[in-house]
Amino acid sequence: MKVDVILGLQWGDEGKGKIVDAMTPRYDIIARFQGGPNAGHTIEFNDNKIVLHTIPSGILRDNTLNIIGNGVVIDPVILMAELKKVTSHNPAAAKNLRISNRAHLILPIHRALDACYEQSKGGAKIGTTLKGIAPAYADKYNRVGLRAGEIFFTDFGEKFRNLTKEHLKIIHMYDFDIDNVQIDGLPFKEYEKQWLHAIEEMKSLDFIDAEIFINKALESGKSILAEGAQGTLLDIDFGAYPFVTSSNTICAGVCSGLGIAPGKIGRVYGVFKAYCTRVGSGPFPTELFDETGKKMQAIGKEFGATTGRARRCGWLDLPALNYAVTINGVTDLVMTKADILDTFETIQAAQSYNNNTLDYLPFNINNQAMTPDYIELPGWNTPTDKLENINELPKELLDYIKFIEKYVHIPISYLSLGPNRNQTYQL
Secondary structure, three states, X not given: OOEEEEEEOOOOOOOHHHHHHHHHHHXXXXXXXXXXXXXXXXXXXXXXXXXXXXXXXXXXXXXXXXXXXXXXXXXXXXXXXXXXXHHHHOOOOOOXXXXXXXXXXXXXXXXXXXXXXXXXXXXXXXXXXXXXXXXXXXXXXXXXXXXXXXHHOOOHHHXXXXXXXXXXXXXXHOOOXXXXXXXXXXXXXXXXXXXXXXXXXXXXXXXXXXHHHHHHHHHOOOOEEEEXXXXXXXXXXXXXXXXXXXXXXXXXXXXXXXXXXXHHEEEEEEEEEOOEEEOOOOOOOXXXXXXXXXXXXXXXXXXXXXXXXXOEEEOEXXXXXXXXXXXXXXXXXXXXXXXXXXXXXXXXXXXXXXOOOEOOOXXXXXXXXXXXXXXXXXXXXXXXXXXXXXXXXXXHHHHHHHHHHHHHOOOEEEXXXXXXXXXXXXX
């Protein structure tokens, strides 16, 4: 058996959570391999809507095991609050959840540091979610972080206090007033108390050496799907640095984030929107600043599931998509939110940049002019979100699908035409 992968091919928010949920019945295990509660994976089913930040998106299915891998950073407060919400929809949620002992913890001081660093950047802000993701990963690579399995150690409290003290020194250097910091509406000290309480709650969950567990599961014939967060163009190495996230969002991150060998990767499902969106700062070559962009935003309800911030919108960027397909080794494409373009008379897609002189995302995208070269295609101008049969797809939408497939040389295997899990079609 091999591990299949689902990951995003754009700047996140591609609809990965919905696709994972729809595909979960085919798998025994869903394993999240990177990121933290900056993710917002939205799942809609039976008139219910739930947003997952840390827990894998297979958690709403009764018979599927879900693993938070070692590549994930965990905020105990957010995790336990999320688990309580999930349990109201699936009472078996806690029983079906496993946490890697090697996953790192996001401390309250990490969230304070996040706010401190962002404030210090002034007009050069990255647009962080202020969830403490980057400081937690920084501690991991600085070899001073606290791992999930350590909450059972007798010296955990001492390590927690010592690390907090060290970071307070940094905060004071920035002349940042931590007493005025609000974390999810609470003063720092109050959030710290809530965090320590959540640590005690976490002890009731199952912690495992996930890399051993997953490899043994493969050997015994279990089917596994690795779930990514954010998107390829936010990868710490291959995104438009520094406007990126703090982990490897690409397929290679599955190996380091779950502890499996490269040869054990199977199908790689790359999820992308029929257009492009981005939250926060950073380059976005096909961004629209006109009424068309506003229309996409309104119809698509393009507001961040985690932050609530409005998403910037633009036409599909094919060179960027092809770049993501290449570095991930994508075998199957999944196109979401094509229904958002139902009322557009014509649709555009960028085929290259700067008068056909550039057909990939360069290293210096932040400093290089990137003017898209568009091709215009006819829209289908008909509703697709209530189709009863995939054979009812309008010709113009099929032509758009074929056009994309021809450009990236990869088939679109699944099509999503609405937010509900039942609005996902295999082509």
